[in-house]
Amino acid sequence: MEAVHKVEERSNVKELKSKKKKIKLSVKNINHTFKSQNGDMTKALSNVSLNIEEQGFVALVGPSGCGKSTLLNIMSGLIKPNQGQVLLDDIPVKGVNDRIGYMSQADTLLPWRNVIDNVALGLEIKDVSKEERYEIAQRLIDRVGLSGFENSYPFELSGGMRKRVTLIRTLAVDPEILFMDEPFGPLDCFTKEMLQEDILKLWQENKKTVVYVTHDLSEAITLADRVVIMTARPSIIKSDYDIPLTRPRSVMDIRFNSKFIELEKMIWNDLKEEVKREG
Numbered sequence: 471m472e473a474v475h476k477v478e479e480r481s482n483v484k485e486l487k488s489k490k491k492k493i494k495l496s497v498k499n500i501n502h503t504f505k506s507q508n509g510d511m512t513k514a515l516s517n518v519s520l521n522i523e524e525q526g527f528v529a530l531v532g533p534s535g536c537g538k539s540t541l542l543n544i545m546s547g548l549i550k551p552n553q554g555q556v557l558l559d560d561i562p563v564k565g566v567n568d569r570i571g572y573m574s575q576a577d578t579l580l581p582w583r584n585v586i587d588n589v590a591l592g593l594e595i596k597d598v599s600k601e602e603r604y605e606i607a608q609r610l611i612d613r614v615g616l617s618g619f620e621n622s623y624p625f626e627l628s629g630g631m632r633k634r635v636t637l638i639r640t641l642a643v644d645p646e647i648l649f650m651d652e653p654f655g656p657l658d659c660f661t662k663e664m665l666q667e668d669i670l671k672l673w674q675e676n677k678k679t680v681v682y683v684t685h686d687l688s689e690a691i692t693l694a695d696r697v698v699i700m701t702a703r704p705s706i707i708k709s710d711y712d713i714p715l716t717r718p719r720s721v722m723d724i725r726f727n728s729k730f731i732e733l734e735k736m737i738w739n740d741l742k743e744e745v746k747r748e749g
């Protein structure tokens with residue numbers, strides 16, 4: 471299928487694309503080994519390089535424990551790699567900064583703040599006026615169907631609603647690039663699909679650059695423009711697939727699209743070798 475490019479074949483494709491789209495994030499020759507308390511060494515990443523285009527939606531997929539979160543944490547400046555560097559608009563990323571948004575699986579809402587004050591938190595930290603931050607927060611609350619819950623506290627919300635609040639809190643500060651680490655991992659599949667629908671809708675409106683870590687190949691193909699497969703540890707990038715499914719997409723319908731089914735089958739054949747190696 472012409473949409474597919476193994477890593478080694480992708481370079482000319484990238485050259486052609488770079489004429490159209492700027493590289494937003496560049497990961498260069500990253501090596502990273504963890505040293506545990508008892509002195510054990512775990513080599514997580516081996517010479518990983520990756521370019522992410524502006525407004526691109528890239529999913530990182532690989533077997534459990536292969537180093538996906540480590541790579542995301544290095545990209546976002548949370549971890550300093552042993553070797554290599556990450557450039558955001560050609561400037562080295564040195565620690566977390568407000569150009570970057572990060573959403574993890576953890577529930578990080580502040581329990582003593584209601585929905586609107588949770589959503590407005592980052593704007594408050596940035597000294598945005600109360601009127602403006604409430605206006606931005608309200609717009610996002612309305613966008614994800616949480617109108618009427620502005621004054622509710624996190625404990626009064628369902629798991630899916632809390633995720634929605636976390637998502638729009640991350641978007642409220644308008645980051646240039648958004649990193650998401652299995653943000654909907656523990657939720658049931660129906661709630662997950664509704665949240666994926668929200669992501670597609672919000673992305674369609676704002677076209678942020680997104681890097682999305684998931685175990686779930688179907689989720690990766692549904693959301694992303696590119697699916698990058700990582701090998702079992704020590705992880706290298708094995709393959710890089712374009713996802714030529716038209717947008718706007720519907721989570722509910724896309725899985726019945728013949729191109730989707732074909733892509734999932736093909737990428738799974740590649741991924742399953744790594745899953746078996748890891749197991």
Ligand SMILES: Nc1ncnc2c1ncn2[C@@H]1O[C@H](COP(=O)(O)OP(=O)(O)OP(=O)(O)O)[C@@H](O)[C@H]1O
Nearest residue numbers: 504505506512514533534535536537538539540541
């Ligand atoms: N702080 C740490 N200290 C020691 N080892 C670590 C640390 N963080 C991660 N590791 C190890 O590095 C490897 C990669 O971990 P990482 O969390 O990046 O994998 P992952 O692909 O995101 O896994 P999963 O999909 O299961 O969340 C694992 O073997 C993990 O045990």
